[in-house]
Amino acid sequence: MRLARKRLRLRALRKSLELRPVADRTGQIAPQDILLFCTLRNEAVRLPYFLEYYRTLGVGHFLIVDNGSDDGSADYLADQSDVSLWRTDASYSRSRFGMDWVTWLQIRHAHGHWTLVVDPDEFLIYPFCDTRPLRALTDWLDASSIKSFGAMLLDMYPKGTLDARRYTAGSDPLEIACWFDSGNYTIRKNRKFGNLWIQGGPRSRAFFAGAPEKAPALNKIPLVKWDRRYAYVSSTHMLLPRGLNQVYDEWGGEKASGVLLHAKFLDMFADKAAEELTRNQHYAASAEYRAYAASLPAQPDLWCGRSEKYVNWRQIEILGLMSKGSWA
Numbered sequence: 654m655r656l657a658r659k660r661l662r663l664r665a666l667r668k669s670l671e672l673r674p675v676a677d678r679t680g681q682i683a684p685q686d687i688l689l690f691c692t693l694r695n696e697a698v699r700l701p702y703f704l705e706y707y708r709t710l711g712v713g714h715f716l717i718v719d720n721g722s723d724d725g726s727a728d729y730l731a732d733q734s735d736v737s738l739w740r741t742d743a744s745y746s747r748s749r750f751g752m753d754w755v756t757w758l759q760i761r762h763a764h765g766h767w768t769l770v771v772d773p774d775e776f777l778i779y780p781f782c783d784t785r786p787l788r789a790l791t792d793w794l795d796a797s798s799i800k801s802f803g804a805m806l807l808d809m810y811p812k813g814t815l816d817a818r819r820y821t822a823g824s825d826p827l828e829i830a831c832w833f834d835s836g837n838y839t840i841r842k843n844r845k846f847g848n849l850w851i852q853g854g855p856r857s858r859a860f861f862a863g864a865p866e867k868a869p870a871l872n873k874i875p876l877v878k879w880d881r882r883y884a885y886v887s888s889t890h891m892l893l894p895r896g897l898n899q900v901y902d903e904w905g906g907e908k909a910s911g912v913l914l915h916a917k918f919l920d921m922f923a924d925k926a927a928e929e930l931t932r933n934q935h936y937a938a939s940a941e942y943r944a945y946a947a948s949l950p951a952q953p954d955l956w957c958g959r960s961e962k963y964v965n966w967r968q969i970e971i972l973g974l975m976s977k978g979s980w981a
Contacts, residue, residue, distance in 0.1 A: 686713030692751030780977035803900030909978035
């Protein structure tokens with residue numbers, strides 16, 4: 654595992670040559686700043702709310718890789734005073750789906766910082782997030798000698814077809830995609846890396862009903878007290894060293910955890926899915942996007958009789974999808 658981690662860091666060093674700085678403001682990073690890392694392409698409509706959401710939560714600086722956007726995303730990000738931006742037109746799939754680029758930036762800039770790695774359609778919630786900023790959570794994690802914080806990815810969707818309501822830049826996507834599956838999840842342990850593997854939800858029942866074992870993984874470890882020796886192995890699903898993956902309690906208790914509200918299913922999803930299918934840059938030869946393509950011409954309604962409308966983090970905790978553990 655140490656050799657695997659070394660290889661991942663060497664890959665990141667090699668792939669760093671593909672990055673071109675557009676707006677490097679990393680000199681502004683303060684020692685206690687919480688940092689957010691993201692790789693994106695053509696997300697201009699999502700960026701205003703995404704940045705504001707995480708600024709309000711307490712992120713001090715954003716380090717973003719733009720992978721060949723042509724919708725104005727890079728220009729918008731370059732104008733933001735708390736964003737450092739790099740651009741590349743290199744292959745997303747050959748960079749381990751962006752993780753090589755992110756790993757290099759973490760090696761260079763994140764040592765000793767709490768770091769978030771999320772996509773522009775992922776919104777972290779955690780116990781007491783309505784009254785306590787992210788700094789309160791990371792301070793508690795530091796005091797508890799906890800270096801990583803897990804979060805289940807919870808797919809959010811509208812009631813009705815995906816194109817029924819138009820999303821506008823700067824608005825809250827969860828006002829449209831406000832429903833979720835409160836059950837229909839399977840959990841198993843990855844024996845090699847020690848992380849939990851979670852599948853299910855609307856993507857499993859709507860797009861992978863015939864092969865649920867191929868549905869996207871919903872387990873994430875997005876928040877880590879970073880050390881330059883660390884490396885993500887597969888997206889943010891698991892890390893090395895393996896101890897960082899134990900974000901759950903094996904002895905009958907509960908560790909504090911969060912949820913990433915995943916606002917993927919909005920009116921622009923069909924166009925985004927078609928673009929990504931054409932690019933063929935995603936995991937397993939874009940199998941996920943091929944599954945979407947088979948259903949999206951009919952603009953499916955993901956809502957069902959067991960769907961639950963999102964209210965707040967307390968509702969999510971009661972449903973057992975996250976825990977406040979010993980953080981009170």
